[in-house]
Amino acid sequence: xxxxxxxxxxxxxxxxxxxxxxxxxxxxxxxxxxxxxxxxxxxxxxxxxxxxxxxxxxxxxxxxxxxxxxxxxxxxxxxxxxxxxxxxxxxxxxxxxxxxxxxxxxxxxxxxxxxxxxxxxxxxxxxxxxxxxxxxxxxxxxxxxxxxxxxxxxxxxxxxxxxxxxxxxxxxxxxxxxxxxxxxxxxxxxxxxxxxxxxxxxxxxxxxxxxxxxxxxxxxxxxxxxxxxxxxxxxxxxxxxxxxxxxxxxxxxxxxxxxxxxxxxxxxxxxxxxxxxxxxxxxxxxxxxxxxxxxxxxxxxxxxxxxxxxxx
Amino acid sequence: xxxxxxxxxxxxxxxxxxxxxxxxxxxxxxxxxxxxxxxxxxxxxxxxxxxxxxxxxxxxxxxxxxxxxxxxxxxxxxxxxxxxxxxxxxxxxxxxxxxxxxxxxxxxxxxxxxxxxxxxxxxxxxxxxxxxxxxxxxxxxxxxxxxxxxxxxxxxxxxxxxxxxxxxxxxxxxxxxx
Numbered sequence: 365x366x367x368x369x370x371x372x373x374x375x376x377x378x379x380x381x382x383x384x385x386x387x388x389x390x391x392x393x394x395x396x397x398x399x400x401x402x403x404x405x406x407x408x409x410x411x412x413x414x415x416x417x418x419x420x421x422x423x424x425x426x427x428x429x430x431x432x433x434x435x436x437x438x439x440x441x442x443x444x445x446x447x448x449x450x451x452x453x454x455x456x457x458x459x460x461x462x463x464x465x466x467x468x469x470x471x472x473x474x475x476x477x478x479x480x481x482x483x484x485x486x487x488x489x490x491x492x493x494x495x496x497x498x499x500x501x502x503x504x505x506x507x508x509x510x511x512x513x514x515x516x517x518x519x520x521x522x523x524x525x526x527x528x529x530x531x532x533x534x535x536x537x538x539x540x541x542x543x544x545x546x547x548x549x550x551x552x553x554x555x556x557x558x559x560x561x562x563x564x565x566x567x568x569x570x571x572x573x574x575x576x577x578x579x580x581x582x583x584x585x586x587x588x589x590x591x592x593x594x595x596x597x598x599x600x601x602x603x604x605x606x607x608x609x610x611x612x613x614x615x616x617x618x619x620x621x622x623x624x625x626x627x628x629x630x631x632x633x634x635x636x637x638x639x640x641x642x643x644x645x646x647x648x649x650x651x652x653x654x655x656x657x658x659x660x661x662x663x664x665x666x667x668x669x670x671x672x673x674x675x676x
Numbered sequence: 677x678x679x680x681x682x683x684x685x686x687x688x689x690x691x692x693x694x695x696x697x698x699x700x701x702x703x704x705x706x707x708x709x710x711x712x713x714x715x716x717x718x719x720x721x722x723x724x725x726x727x728x729x730x731x732x733x734x735x736x737x738x739x740x741x742x743x744x745x746x747x748x749x750x751x752x753x754x755x756x757x758x759x760x761x762x763x764x765x766x767x768x769x770x771x772x773x774x775x776x777x778x779x780x781x782x783x784x785x786x787x788x789x790x791x792x793x794x795x796x797x798x799x800x801x802x803x804x805x806x807x808x809x810x811x812x813x814x815x816x817x818x819x820x821x822x823x824x825x826x827x828x829x830x831x832x833x834x835x836x837x838x839x840x841x842x843x844x845x846x847x848x849x850x851x852x853x854x
Contacts, residue, residue, distance in 0.1 A: 385759075399797060400798065401798075403796065404793075
């Protein structure tokens with residue numbers, strides 16, 4: 365089976381079969397990361413452009429390493445040092461870069477839907493590396509890979525996503541992906557940070573942390589996005605941390621073998637206590653490794669051949 | 677498409693051929709020290725395991741076995757896409773005498789991929805090639821060191837190796853297509 369789509373824009377539009385294929389492929393790619401010589405020739409001669417309108421360390425580095433391990437060429441564009449500061453529009457920037465004949469664009473943008481806009485405009489592949497408050501599909505996939513690796517399955521698990529659901533594209537991608545793969549999803553956070561439309565989604569909403577964590581297999585802790593917190597949605601960080609910060613004591617409500625995920629960067633002492641962040645239950649570094657594997661899998665599946673080998 | 681199937685090896689012949697190849701590998705390598713077998717996914721892996729067991733019994737040692745997935749090294753990657761399987765090499769390839777094991781050698785392109793994949797993992801002392809069936813029609817300058825059976829075929833035919841580890845009957849068939 366191969367992935368029959370041009371772009372990876374979000375997990376909402378993906379089927380469980382497609383997600384399964386991506387996760388299985390990523391598992392095979394993980395072995396390469398353990399080798400001494402981390403390079404395979406598969407995407408030789410293909411080029412990939414990363415275009416990040418928002419700051420990023422792990423996502424961009426992870427995509428670049430994934431492309432390089434597969435022998436693709438990469439160029440990165442940071443708007444702060446490019447023609448964007450001269451006022452070039454997203455459309456013109458894309459059309460200019462396109463004229464240099466890359467095969468795939470990886471982009472992050474502060475506007476929800478930006479990747480969809482670009483994907484519709486050009487015939488090259490587009491991977492959404494985060495669009496506003498909409499989706500961050502590769503984060504959703506790497507979270508699922510980390511869960512699958514530790515628990516051996518996703519179906520039947522209960523996952524609590526805790527924190528600022530309202531602004532979080534990570535929460536949205538996780539919710540779509542996990543529910544498609546048969547997990548139960550709980551959204552846990554203060555009322556002001558839970559989107560009103562949550563009641564129409566296939567999730568349970570909790571505004572009390574202890575109830576929300578009762579009996580869960582996985583806790584996915586979201587970052588409190590300090591840069592998006594200027595609208596008075598939280599009385600204070602200290603109050604948030606007292607009510608919703610994940611500590612060892614709080615985790616006792618969850619299952620004994622609970623695992624904790626965090627998309628990074630962590631605000632230690634705010635949404636997650638250092639005692640949890642540094643404990644083996646917290647998979648934050650495994651998530652980063654799995655991120656490279658997932659991105660390798662997506663590059664391989666998108667830039668690969670157009671025929672199924674089985675049919676050839 | 678009409679298809680004709682005829683058996684070219686039964687399970688006894690297959691067993692004897694593997695036993696002979698196991699002896700030849702030991703003879704050529706003067707024992708089983710520093711020897712390791714690597715099966716090419718998917719059917720080369722059970723064959724490598726069987727050969728390792730035979731060699732181990734004859735020499736009284738345990739021969740390590742690995743599995744190699746060559747999808748990422750294929751030269752037809754740009755036109756066809758295969759599922760990527762896992763490579764598992766549970767030993768250090770450096771300074772080992774490695775015997776690659778595959779079920780059928782045909783054009784030689786799979787072996788070329790396997791050589792590249794192995795060399796990316798280190799520098800073996802030597803790489804040798806063992807196949808159950810050599811059906812001819814090479815497109816690259818590659819030849820096996822150990823052959824279970826030479827089987828002259830036409831390009832229109834397919835060689836089907838059925839192994840019990842993967843639900844088969846341990847027999848080899850030729851499929852003729854019109």
